[in-house]
Amino acid sequence: MARILIVEDDKLLNDGISIALKKCGHTVLSGYSYHEAFCLFLNNSFELILLDINLPDRSGLELCSEIRKKSDIPIIFITANDTEQDIVNGFVNGCDDYIAKPFSLEVMNRRIYAVLRRTRTEDKSIFRSGEISINYEKMMVVKGEVSLKLTATEYKLLTLLTQNSGQVLTRDIILQRLWDTDEAFVDENAVSVNMRRLRQKIEDDPKNPKYIKTVFGIGYTWGEESCR
Structure with a gap:
């Protein structure tokens, strides 16, 4: 739709x-x-x-x-x-x-x-999954009829997950992709914090996520069916 x-x-x-x-x-x-x-x-x-x-x-x-x-x-x-x-x-x-x-x-x-x-x-610039719609060109994220306000790190996480929809991303891969302006790695705790904040913004129930699934002991995956 x-x-x-x-x-x-x-x-x-x-x-x-x-x-x-x-x-x-x-x-x-x-x-x-x-x-x-x-x-x-x-x-x-x-x-x-x-x-x-x-x-x-x-x-x-x-x-x-x-x-x-x-x-x-x-x-x-x-x-x-x-x-x-x-x-x-x-x-x-x-x-x-x-x-x-x-x-x-x-x-x-x-x-x-x-x-x-x-x-x-x-x-290929539009990603749709459930209620989530991402316009990669405009860097805009919409849930239903509401435009979501994400931080730069949250948006980068979301983009990484959705552009690799269906794949499990290990914490190491996520860490490698999230460089700060000083070219230092974002530590693992920062990844967990931003992942939690992202879930709070896109999930109806962050404790029972529909979109960002945790693969225990490995990493994360975008779990909802998507189309482009």
Whole structure:
């Protein structure tokens, strides 16, 4: 499932799309204007954007173009602008697909699925596992709908575990990867402390972890099924 940003100023339509996407298991945030949506984009990690063209403050075409300067995130226009030139303009400004209103929710869901399937095959910068989503390019970690604030060491630990998902990492390997700025090893106690703090931030029950599993006498492994 994916984190999706809906940019649509019609609140009833925005709410309807949001409900439909949540029923499919997606996590959804909604924006109702250019500026609100751009702020949400800059401060969150999304895997797809549904974007109306006729926004109250500025054009969705401008927003698409501005986002394209910063990200290759999939963008699907959902709009009443349905002429051939409108559609061409959408693709010229960087969209991945174009859905003209009115549209069926089933068609929208199929288009979303197709775009996500294609981009997930191509994009290795997004890691998803259960409720955890990591955007390695932006160095952003999200659990459900909440952006997590990690220290540099916690983020490095999380990245090491998730990029080696399914493998057991010994304490020696973890120690070798965690150099400080003076090129001195982080001691074993610091690893244990940061691992405990990381669990407190990402686990529902840190004492019964779902994601970071301890392999007693050896080390740690990322235990939840993942995809990229």
